[in-house]
Amino acid sequence: MTCDLQQKILAFDCLVPRYTSYPTAPHFKAIDNSKDVYEQRLHGLPHGTNLSLYLHTPYCAKMCHYCGCHTKITQRYAPVEDYIHLMMREIDMLGDQVPNHCTVSHIHFGGGSPGMIRACDFEKIMHRLRRNFAVRNDAEIAIEIDPRGLTEGRVATYAATGVNRISLGVQDFNDRVLQAVNREQPFSLSYNAVNLLHEYGIDDISFDLLYGLPYQTADTIADTVEKALLLSPRRISLFGYAHVPWMKKHMRLIDDKTLPSKDARLAMFTLAGRKLIEAGYQAIGIDHFAKPDDPLAIAAQNGTLRRNFQGYTTDDAPAMIGIGASSIGECADGYIQNCVDIPLYKKAILGSQLPAAKYTTHTADDLFRRDIIHGLMCDLSVNLIDICKRHGHDITVLSNEINDLRIYEDAGLISYDPAAGQLTVHADARPITRVIAAIFDTYLDRAATQPKHAKAI
Numbered sequence: 001m002t003c004d005l006q007q008k009i010l011a012f013d014c015l016v017p018r019y020t021s022y023p024t025a026p027h028f029k030a031i032d033n034s035k036d037v038y039e040q041r042l043h044g045l046p047h048g049t050n051l052s053l054y055l056h057t058p059y060c061a062k063m064c065h066y067c068g069c070h071t072k073i074t075q076r077y078a079p080v081e082d083y084i085h086l087m088m089r090e091i092d093m094l095g096d097q098v099p100n101h102c103t104v105s106h107i108h109f110g111g112g113s114p115g116m117i118r119a120c121d122f123e124k125i126m127h128r129l130r131r132n133f134a135v136r137n138d139a140e141i142a143i144e145i146d147p148r149g150l151t152e153g154r155v156a157t158y159a160a161t162g163v164n165r166i167s168l169g170v171q172d173f174n175d176r177v178l179q180a181v182n183r184e185q186p187f188s189l190s191y192n193a194v195n196l197l198h199e200y201g202i203d204d205i206s207f208d209l210l211y212g213l214p215y216q217t218a219d220t221i222a223d224t225v226e227k228a229l230l231l232s233p234r235r236i237s238l239f240g241y242a243h244v245p246w247m248k249k250h251m252r253l254i255d256d257k258t259l260p261s262k263d264a265r266l267a268m269f270t271l272a273g274r275k276l277i278e279a280g281y282q283a284i285g286i287d288h289f290a291k292p293d294d295p296l297a298i299a300a301q302n303g304t305l306r307r308n309f310q311g312y313t314t315d316d317a318p319a320m321i322g323i324g325a326s327s328i329g330e331c332a333d334g335y336i337q338n339c340v341d342i343p344l345y346k347k348a349i350l351g352s353q354l355p356a357a358k359y360t361t362h363t364a365d366d367l368f369r370r371d372i373i374h375g376l377m378c379d380l381s382v383n384l385i386d387i388c389k390r391h392g393h394d395i396t397v398l399s400n401e402i403n404d405l406r407i408y409e410d411a412g413l414i415s416y417d418p419a420a421g422q423l424t425v426h427a428d429a430r431p432i433t434r435v436i437a438a439i440f441d442t443y444l445d446r447a448a449t450q451p452k453h454a455k456a457i
């Protein structure tokens, strides 16, 4: 990338959402009575609906100072065990509400650290899920794993219970970087984890890597990518560290002076991306890489890539059910989010209430704009005329947005062909895709005094 292009990209960097949903979570409304909204939506799921289930474990053994996830630290297993019992009651309640004709094609365990769940409890959860839902034989069952807590017993249980995709939180391999974020994780841990997973037949492995962490440099990131390549994961997510200390207080433990500059962050992303592409990976969306024969890469080539709360996915289930505190689900009517606060979640479950706390009802305009935003996030290119037609609009409804695109076009970061309606973010400008997507977001408060998002780069 030329220096000039780099400076142009940096000049347009601003605080924007990650667009795992539209509208984004800060715009969800409070639910007064979950029976009125959630239960009705579940009862109304169309015949034979394929479901995706997301189960959130909001616990970790140690706080990584960079962490932006919904989690709580505990050294004891008792709160986790207590929480698992609540989740199992929630699974039973959902099983009573979801019509029997629905099937489950995806299950995703996220966190926090779902790897904290002991093998015997994980088995119980899987059993409970299969008892309450028609889990398809070919279902994708994925779990986010912190290599620091992985044991052979757990891997054996994952394999035996049908887990077939693992996302490993690698983050970085540099000791100084890891020390600065309170995460001790030598290379050997990830190496052993990968070998163990292969031994048990779990070959769909992806790595989470972070750039923008304290003390990271181009050299350290290059070294981390090279080490990651030695382990040959099928997918790599290369997330930019979202530093939001005004929202996550523990991030104040990171000394701002140790954080790489904006220029350095962009250079790291570009360098790491180049190394991955040279190694044969395909760039997917704004921050993922996959081997060309991986379903994610195939979906990107076919134009069937999707984006949901877990990021980029091949999951095409039309409805998702969130289980556990803070989890978010979605059906044709809109999004539903469970209580974030664990005591409130517990109170709802013990009171035999579904713990839904927030929701949205998709408007026609939400669905229209979501098509544009998710199209850009997945493919970096959308046809605005086609999307307008699909939603019963004339292209003139986007006159203001098209006008706003001009400065990016003049800077050579995007192209827009008015006759064909094709809007494309140039490959080098990939890091500002979220900024372009935000042009179509009518909820975004651009003048907010209390920012809710991190910068794009």
Ligand SMILES: C[S@@+](CC[C@H](N)C(=O)[O-])C[C@H]1O[C@@H](n2cnc3c(N)ncnc32)[C@H](O)[C@@H]1O
Pocket (backbone or CB within 6 Å): 060, 066, 067, 068, 069, 110, 111, 112, 113, 114, 144, 145, 146, 147, 168, 169, 170, 171, 208, 209, 210, 239, 240, 241, 242, 243
């Ligand atoms: C729930 S965690 C993964 C599982 C496990 N807890 C672990 O850390 O290994 C999900 C991923 O979010 C990413 N992440 C966490 N905090 C972030 C932040 N502030 N900015 C960007 N990515 C972040 C990390 O790469 C992390 O692996």
Ligand code: SF4
Pocket (backbone or CB within 6 Å): 059, 060, 061, 062, 063, 064, 067, 068, 069, 071, 111, 112, 113, 146, 169
């Ligand atoms: S990054 Fe993972 S292990 Fe670290 S605190 Fe966040 S959720 Fe827990």
